[in-house]
Amino acid sequence: MLPLQRWRQARQRALLARVALDLVQTGRAAHLPSTEPEPHLLRAALFWREWGAICTRHLGVIALVVLIGVGEVQAHWSRWLLNPAPDLVHATQPPSPQTGSAIAGAMLRYVALTQEVADPLVPAVSQPLAVTDAFRTRHLLAEGETLGDLAERYGVSLATLVWANGLERGDALMLGQPLRIPRVSGVVYVVRPGDDVATLADRMAVAPEAILTFGPNHLDTSQDLVSGTEIFVPGGELPLDANLLARLAQRGAEPVGVLQVDEANLRQGPGTEYDRQIKLERGRQVALRARHEDWLKVEIADTLGWIRADLLRINADLVAALPETNDFPPPPPRWVWPARGRLTSPFGPRWGGFHNGIDIANRAWTPIVAARAGVVREAGWCRGYGYCVKIRHPGGVETIYGHLVAQPDVAAGDEVAVGQYLGGMGSTYDRAGGGYSTGVHLHFTILVNGRAVNPLSLLP
Template sequence: MSKEIRNDSECSKTDDKDWHQVTSIEQIEAAIKKEFSDESDSRKTVTAEVKNDKANWKIVLKKKNEKAEENFASEAKSLKDKIYHSRFMTTIRAQKAERFLAGAAVVLVLVVALVSVSVSTCYEVLVDGENVCYISSASELDAALKDLKAQADANTNADMTEAVLSTDVEVAAKHKVFVETASESELAEILQEKVSWQVPGAKIVVNNGESVLAFATLTDAQSVLDTLTQNAIAANSGAKVLDTRFYEDVTAEEGNVDAEDILTPEQALAQIAEGKEEVKTHTVVSGESLWSIASDNGTSVSTLNELNPGLREDRIQIGQEIKLNKIEPLINVVVDKVVTVSEAIPYGETVKESSKLMKGETQVVTKGVEGSKDVTYQISEYNGTTLEKVTLSEVVTKEPVNKVVNKGTATVATSSRSSSGSSSGVFSWPSKGTISSPYGKRGRGFHTGIDIANKKGTPVSAAAGGKVTSAGWSGGYGYCIIVDHGNGMKTRYAHLSKILVSVGDSVSRGEKIGEVGSTGNSTGPHLHFEVIVNGSTKNPINYLK
């Protein structure tokens, strides 16, 4: 280890008695230090080592200054004699304890730097009062700072003519013995890290220092703010702009700025647009939904849909990236404007009861047509966010046309024929074709409906308005539909090749609900049609018109 030796001529050398009291390697080191503390005759640089060489302890003195070789010879011999006769070395030899130390070299190094005639001088470099290094000459610091300033001039947007250091850099002469000094490159590296330059300039301060943008001149700073305002006005070309202002607290002011922070107006505009927050994304994993993703990330499903156009709950896939936030510029321009937009006027609906339609049936008499109006608003908004919206006026440009709908009130009669014996005609024929099998006894069984034969795919329509209560596979009936017409009346449509309605659907008379097929217990394509009154099948012929 290296030790610093004070420049103190009053220190006396170690006498023989002191050396006799030395009992440890540490005390040998201290004794050597004291031996060379008198620097009045400063001409030598010496390294003293105590080491074990093949279980034979030796004292080795090495010369650092070849010119002092002759003058040093007697002192080297004297020092070696004193160490050899110390109690520590005498005890080791007497107890033959060298074997316990044979595996390691215990080295005491004391480098004493002594200079001809007087103690050498070095220079301490302080940055804001903190020692950062030592140098051989004060001019080295001047040269290093000059180079650092030239680099800043070449690599920044700053005019370094009036540059000043933003940190306090001092150099102080020190009388040191055997101190390591920094090289030119080491000094440059230290200053590069510790020191910065300030130049006269300007800055845009956002929200009292939350964000600060530095510029070479106040003109540059003001041009950035002007450009932001002009861009906001241009984005509202279809409106009458009343006023603009910044949403944040924004000021432009002159003052010293760090040279390395200075931006051009173009760089500043890009930095403002990039915002202060990075875009965050989430990668979808198995078992997640939009709701769980929104909940885990402190947002809402509506916000996710807004940030990710086209996003659908039923189509998110594992590995898909979903944006969680949007970029907010550092500075936003609020635009107060008056704008007139055309808006649709929804049409109403008029419902008229009709005894000509079955209950549950509807008929559109007149289609509804939307109207339109011109609405004038006064709006305050920024970056797509509306702060205030006031309606100033509305002018109808087209009146809406209401939708007119007839709603059926008639019910299906439970009797199949009138007193004259004619058909009640409450149901329409459900499909075209020929009756291939009538209602009644058939062989040993009983046929509960009529079969209307036709080719596969022939349309099948609802015999009257009602609600679908069954739609699907039904054993021997194959694909089958049952429609409830109310008042205890139902109709069944069986052996279909295709079903076009679902349970719960409301259907109108003549509405296509399926297609002729040959599913279930069937020998060929046909529609099996039943009329069911209060749970019992009836002859459909008596109810068809």
């Protein structure tokens, strides 16, 4: 191709490019070629004209999007500069003249920000917090709250609260009682002699690492468990009676008395003649239900019984508010030995006659007690016996205590409890009444409907 032709074609292309630029900028072509362009160049010009029209129609929208984007970037940058993150404050303090300029401080903030949000799809990796205590708080039990409510509120199992606070024995809860709330469900366990991590883990259905790696336990693989120390087993479980759990879920604060003596007897009725149900240790908490004279009807571990009020540490106002009741069974026929000593003469034939009781010998003034609860029918000098006591019991039963050393400590008409002191052992007798004694002893007789029976068949 001749140089002149190449020059003309190049000039046409330049004119078409100018036309396309005019179309984009103004929507019309200010420079048109004077000669007919080549077909492919004409198609290019038409394409640029259509594209320019589209850009013209949507130029406002495009400008608005660009403006919003620029504004958002600037606003985010300003907010970050004015309110640095708390954990970055140490890196964003204005530098002193000795350490740098304000620009250097801004660069520190920028570096920290870009490191923090460099990839929002990748979760941040942080050092786990060191847990030093197995319990998040101590909750003071308020009126109307139940253990079930607290388990739901703090997101732990009911059994966890039971084990954490020693409630598996069924003790009552008092208003304001502090309850330990573990961070997670599990078992609070006091190490016993011979315990080891592997055995406990197997017993509570967890991996040994759950015990070893729990921070508050302060254990490592080289340490043995120390007897008497308390550990927490995250996720651990121990068997608990389902009925007990159901009752504890509904249990809240109620009037409570605290045992202040060891081995207090919980009896079936308000008196020592009633049979003992269970023994309670010092510190146990019993729920108060009713009262009768000096005795209180209480409940613990789903067991109802009676206990003397003076054995409990209790608020006097709570006792006064309890209902008085007579709803209890009569005392059972309970017997105790009337004295300590040696059996010297049995019941039955003796010296050509009949001995209607037993003789128990010991030193003078050895205590003599009522073998069963009842009402004193006679007390003082008795025909044949010397000083004696006769007690009438329910069911047509009567007991006789003869040869006391002196006037008895009870009088006719007195109510006596089983085991109550009557007087001292002696050797008095009424010769005129046919009595006789060869030494210090107690003559003890039991009559059933007026007929003597062998005391050994009734005494324990």
